[in-house]
Amino acid sequence: MRKSFIFIALLAIAGLVKAQTMEKLPIDPQVRYGKLENGLTYYIRHNAYPEKRANFYIAQKVGSMQEEDNQAGLAHFLEHMAFNGSKNFPGKKTMLNYLESIGVKFGANVNAYTSFDETVYNLDDVPVVRDAIIDSCLMVLHDWSGFIALKDEQIDEERLVIKEEWRTRSGAQYRIWDKQLPVIFEGSKYADRMPIGKMEIVENFPYQTLRDYYHTWYRPDLQGIVIVGDINVDEVEAKIKAMWSDIPKPVNPAERVYFPVPDNDKPIVSVITDPEAVRTQVTLYIKHDVIPAETKQTKEGLIISFIKSLASNMLSDRLEEISQKGDAPFAASYAYDGEFFVSKTKDAWTTIALSKEGKVDETLASLIRENERIKRFGYTDAEVERAKATLLEQYENMYNNRNKELNNRYVQEYVRSFTGDEGIPGIEYEYDFVKKFAPFINAQAINAVVKQLIADKNIIITVTGPEKEGLVYPTTDELLNVFKKVEAENITAYQEAVSNEPLVSQLPKPGSIVKTEADNTLGTTIWTLSNGMKVVIKKTDFKDDEILMSAHAYGGTSIIPDADIYNANMASMVPSVGGIGNFSSTDLKKVLAGKSANVNNNISAYTQGFNGSSNMKDLETMLQLTYLYFTAPRKDEGAYSNIMDLIKNQLKNLTSEPSFILNINKTKAMYGDNPRMQVMLLEDAEKLNYDRIIEIYKEIYANPGSFVFNFVGTVDEAILKPLVEQYLASLPSGNKDAKYKNVDSNIRKGHVENVFEQEMKTPKTSAFEMYSGTLNYEQKNQIALSALKQILDIVYVRTVREEAGGTYGVGVRSWISRIPAGQSVLQMSFDTDPERVASITPIISREINKIAENGPEDTDFLKVKEYMVKKFQEDEKQNGYWVGILGSKYFYGEDNHSNYLALVNSLSKNDIKALTKQLVSQGNHIEVIMNPKK
Ligand SMILES: [Zn+2]
Known part of the structure; x- marks a missing residue:
C-alpha cells in the first residue's frame, strides 16, 4: 500500500502532540446540525x-x-x-x-x-x-x-x-x-x-x-x-x-462519484498561448492525495491544515523576497497547498509566478530551486516563529471579535463543511487548541512534512502567455531540462536577514493637542493639533477589537503640471514598492509579523490620504507606519525596475486586448485629448522617472497640517492621545491651508459617437452608452441618481437580458462629483451578439427616455427604496461605513448620515423623473461601440 504524505506527516508530529491526536473535533455547540430522514x-x-x-x-x-x-x-x-x-x-x-x-x-x-x-x-x-x-x-x-x-x-x-x-x-x-x-x-x-x-x-x-x-x-x-x-x-x-x-428519501439513487485524477510518473507539461493574453504565468504543481474526510474532522486535521498554511506562507515570503530584486525573472509569486486546479480528489503543492517575457525557463528554475532549497535545508526556526506569530494573530483577532461576526463568515464555513468535509469546532475551541499545540510545531516538524510534499513524481508544469510574433516559448524538453539543471546546482541554505531595528528609530519631539471639541450630531470628539492637523474620534462597539483609520487632504495630482501627469499617477505606489523608513516592503512584512496593523496611502486627482486598520494592541504600530509614510518613503531601485518590467510587458501585450482598446476609446470619447485624462501606453511608461515619482510623492504629502484624520471603533481617547501627540502632532505643519488646483477634467459635450472594429478571437460587440451633465451637488440628488442607477439595473435585466435575450448583463454606473462640482454621469456597458447589436442598443436609451417622460414603474421604484433603507440599516452598524461618513463630514463638511433615511423615505417617482429629464435634456450623449473585425 502506498503511504500518502499525510500519514508520514503524522508520524513526524505524533511524538509531539500524541495525546491530542486521533480525536474527533466537536461541532460548535452554537450550531444546530442535523439530518432529516x-x-x-x-x-x-x-x-x-x-x-x-x-x-x-x-x-x-x-x-x-x-x-x-x-x-x-x-x-x-x-x-x-x-x-x-x-x-x-x-x-x-x-x-x-x-x-x-x-x-x-x-x-x-x-x-x-x-x-x-x-x-x-x-x-x-x-x-x-x-x-x-x-x-x-x-x-x-x-x-x-x-x-x-x-x-x-x-x-x-x-x-x-x-x-x-x-x-x-x-x-x-x-x-x-x-x-x-x-x-x-x-x-x-x-x-x-x-x-x-x-x-x-x-x-x-x-x-x-x-x-x-x-x-x-x-x-x-x-x-x-x-x-x-x-x-x-x-x-x-x-x-x-x-x-x-x-420530499421522500431517494430510492436507488444514482451514485455520486468523485472522479479521480490519475497520478503521473513523468512530468506533464502544458504551454498554452493566446493572442489576447496579457501576462505570462508559470505554475509548478506537485500533486498529492487529499486529506481524507475523516481526518479533516479530527484534531490532527486541524494540525495538518495549520502546518500546510505555515509551510506555504513561508515559501511565498521567500519568493516575494526574490521578486523584489531587480534581476528577478518574475515579478510576483505565491505558494499554496490545496485543490489541484479544480479537482476535489487531488491536492497539490502549488507555486505560481508571473514571469517576465522571455524568462519562462528562468522563472521555472527559480520555482524549482526554491522548492529544492526547502527540500534540502528546510525552513529556519526564525521563519517558522514568524509564520506562527502571523497565523496566531489572525486566530486571535477572530477570537476577540467572535461575538461580532457577520452571518456570511459562518455561512461560508458551514458550506465548506458540507461540500468539503471540514470540521466546524468554532473559534473558541479552535483558537484554544491552536494556541496549545503551536509551541510544539517547530522547523523540524514542518520540514518533515514539506519534504514529503515536494516529491519527484506527480509534477505538472503549466505555462500560459501572450501569442506574439517573435515571442518564443521553451519547448517541453527544454522545460524538463530545467529540472536537471537545477538539481545539479550547488544550492545553499536560505540566509535570513531580519532587522532588529525599531520601526521608528528616532522618536520625534511630540506635539500637542491644542483644542478639544465634541460634536453631538455624530457622537465624535475633535482634536486640533499643534501643527494644524485635525483628528476626529468616534468610539463604537460594532466590533470588540477593531480600529479603522482614514485621512484626507487637498492636493492630489492636480498640483502637478500636465507634463508630469504619468509620473504623478504612479506616485501613490511609492511606499508599497520601495517600503518605508529603513525597511523594504518584504522587511516590513517581517518586522510586522504577529502584529495587526496596516496602512495604505491613496492619491486621487484632487486629494491624498490614508486608510488603515489595527486592533487595540497594535494601535501604536499603525501610527508609527503613518508617521513613516509621511516622513520616510523609501527608494528601492530593484523593486521598482522589477515592477516596471512587468507593467511594460503588460502594456505591450494590451495593445491587442479588446477590453483595453475599448477603454482607450471610451476615455478619448469622454475627455478628448486632455493630457491629464489619457490611458497610459507603453511609450508613456518608457518615460517614467523613479526619482521624479518619489519627489512628487513627497510634494503631495508635504503638508501634514492640512490633513483630517478619523479613528473609528474600539478606540480609547486616553490611549490614543499620547500616540497622536507623538506620531501625528510631531509632523511638520507645511501649508495648513493647502488646496487643490483647478485642472481640466471636463467631459465632452454634445453627441459623440465612435463605432470601430477590433480584431478579436471570440466575436462580440461591446457597447458603452453615457449621459452626462451638471446637477446640483447635494445629497438629495446623489440619492436620486443612485436610485435611478439601481432602477435601471432592474429595468435592463427585464428588457435587455430577459425579454430580448440580448446580453448577460448591462453594467450601470453613476456619479455626481464634488470636484468639479456637480459633474454627473450615467454609464451603461454591455456585451452582445454582433448580429444583434443594432436591435439591442436602442433599448438602452428607450428605457431612460421612458423614465424621463413618465417616471419609473411603481414596483421598480419601491424595490429600490426598500433596498436602500435595508442597506442603510446594515451599514450604520459597521465601522467601515462610519469612517466614510466622518471623512465626508469633517473634511468636506457634508453630513451624509443624519438626513439620509429621511431623504430616501421622501424620495418620489417624480424626483427620479425630474432628475433623469434634467440629465438627459442637457444633450450630452456618448456612444462607443466596438465590433469584431471580420
Ligand atoms: Zn450563469
Whole structure:
C-alpha cells in the first residue's frame, strides 16, 4: 500500500502532540446540525450581528462533473432556471419579484454559482422582520431543492442568456483553460467539464435532458441547507422538518462519484498561448492525495491544515523576497497547498509566478530551486516563529471579535463543511487548541512534512502567455531540462536577514493637542493639533477589537503640471514598492509579523490620504507606519525596475486586448485629448522617472497640517492621545491651508459617437452608452441618481437580458462629483451578439427616455427604496461605513448620515423623473461601440 504524505506527516508530529491526536473535533455547540430522514443536511445558527438579518443557503454536492456528454453545460443552465419559476413561485419573475419587494436584491443579495463539484444558491441579508419572510425564504430553498418548474418556453428563453454569458466570459483566460484542462487532467473526467459547457448543447438540448439532470442529482441526500442570522433556531428547525416532508428519501439513487485524477510518473507539461493574453504565468504543481474526510474532522486535521498554511506562507515570503530584486525573472509569486486546479480528489503543492517575457525557463528554475532549497535545508526556526506569530494573530483577532461576526463568515464555513468535509469546532475551541499545540510545531516538524510534499513524481508544469510574433516559448524538453539543471546546482541554505531595528528609530519631539471639541450630531470628539492637523474620534462597539483609520487632504495630482501627469499617477505606489523608513516592503512584512496593523496611502486627482486598520494592541504600530509614510518613503531601485518590467510587458501585450482598446476609446470619447485624462501606453511608461515619482510623492504629502484624520471603533481617547501627540502632532505643519488646483477634467459635450472594429478571437460587440451633465451637488440628488442607477439595473435585466435575450448583463454606473462640482454621469456597458447589436442598443436609451417622460414603474421604484433603507440599516452598524461618513463630514463638511433615511423615505417617482429629464435634456450623449473585425 502506498503511504500518502499525510500519514508520514503524522508520524513526524505524533511524538509531539500524541495525546491530542486521533480525536474527533466537536461541532460548535452554537450550531444546530442535523439530518432529516430523507437525507437532507442542515446547519442553523442564531447570530444577531447584524440584527434582524439572516442568510439562507442551499448547497448541492453536484456540479458539471455529474453531467453526461450530452449534458455539458446543463448543471449551470439549471442554476439559471432556478430563478425562472418553481412550484410555489410560478411564473418567470415571481420569485425575484417577491425577494426584491422585501429589499433582497438580485445580484447583491440573491445569487448562485456552479462549479465542477458543487452548486450553491444564496439569499443574503434577508430582513427577517416577519415570520412570513422566514417562511417564504425557506420555501425558496425548498423549491430549489425539488420543485424547479423547467418549463419549455422558459428553457428556450434562457438559452440566449447563457450564450451571452459565454460570450462575455470568452476572453483569453477562458480559452486558455479550455485548452489546458484536457492536458493537465488527461485521463480524468475533469478534462472536459468546464461548467459553462458547450454552446451547441446549450442551444439545442431537448428539454428532457435538463430535467433528467435535475431529477437525478438534486435530491436531499446531496443537499445541505445553511441558515444563519437573527432567527429562532428551534422554530426554523421545526419548519425545515415540516416543509421538506414532501420530499421522500431517494430510492436507488444514482451514485455520486468523485472522479479521480490519475497520478503521473513523468512530468506533464502544458504551454498554452493566446493572442489576447496579457501576462505570462508559470505554475509548478506537485500533486498529492487529499486529506481524507475523516481526518479533516479530527484534531490532527486541524494540525495538518495549520502546518500546510505555515509551510506555504513561508515559501511565498521567500519568493516575494526574490521578486523584489531587480534581476528577478518574475515579478510576483505565491505558494499554496490545496485543490489541484479544480479537482476535489487531488491536492497539490502549488507555486505560481508571473514571469517576465522571455524568462519562462528562468522563472521555472527559480520555482524549482526554491522548492529544492526547502527540500534540502528546510525552513529556519526564525521563519517558522514568524509564520506562527502571523497565523496566531489572525486566530486571535477572530477570537476577540467572535461575538461580532457577520452571518456570511459562518455561512461560508458551514458550506465548506458540507461540500468539503471540514470540521466546524468554532473559534473558541479552535483558537484554544491552536494556541496549545503551536509551541510544539517547530522547523523540524514542518520540514518533515514539506519534504514529503515536494516529491519527484506527480509534477505538472503549466505555462500560459501572450501569442506574439517573435515571442518564443521553451519547448517541453527544454522545460524538463530545467529540472536537471537545477538539481545539479550547488544550492545553499536560505540566509535570513531580519532587522532588529525599531520601526521608528528616532522618536520625534511630540506635539500637542491644542483644542478639544465634541460634536453631538455624530457622537465624535475633535482634536486640533499643534501643527494644524485635525483628528476626529468616534468610539463604537460594532466590533470588540477593531480600529479603522482614514485621512484626507487637498492636493492630489492636480498640483502637478500636465507634463508630469504619468509620473504623478504612479506616485501613490511609492511606499508599497520601495517600503518605508529603513525597511523594504518584504522587511516590513517581517518586522510586522504577529502584529495587526496596516496602512495604505491613496492619491486621487484632487486629494491624498490614508486608510488603515489595527486592533487595540497594535494601535501604536499603525501610527508609527503613518508617521513613516509621511516622513520616510523609501527608494528601492530593484523593486521598482522589477515592477516596471512587468507593467511594460503588460502594456505591450494590451495593445491587442479588446477590453483595453475599448477603454482607450471610451476615455478619448469622454475627455478628448486632455493630457491629464489619457490611458497610459507603453511609450508613456518608457518615460517614467523613479526619482521624479518619489519627489512628487513627497510634494503631495508635504503638508501634514492640512490633513483630517478619523479613528473609528474600539478606540480609547486616553490611549490614543499620547500616540497622536507623538506620531501625528510631531509632523511638520507645511501649508495648513493647502488646496487643490483647478485642472481640466471636463467631459465632452454634445453627441459623440465612435463605432470601430477590433480584431478579436471570440466575436462580440461591446457597447458603452453615457449621459452626462451638471446637477446640483447635494445629497438629495446623489440619492436620486443612485436610485435611478439601481432602477435601471432592474429595468435592463427585464428588457435587455430577459425579454430580448440580448446580453448577460448591462453594467450601470453613476456619479455626481464634488470636484468639479456637480459633474454627473450615467454609464451603461454591455456585451452582445454582433448580429444583434443594432436591435439591442436602442433599448438602452428607450428605457431612460421612458423614465424621463413618465417616471419609473411603481414596483421598480419601491424595490429600490426598500433596498436602500435595508442597506442603510446594515451599514450604520459597521465601522467601515462610519469612517466614510466622518471623512465626508469633517473634511468636506457634508453630513451624509443624519438626513439620509429621511431623504430616501421622501424620495418620489417624480424626483427620479425630474432628475433623469434634467440629465438627459442637457444633450450630452456618448456612444462607443466596438465590433469584431471580420
Ligand atoms: Zn450563469
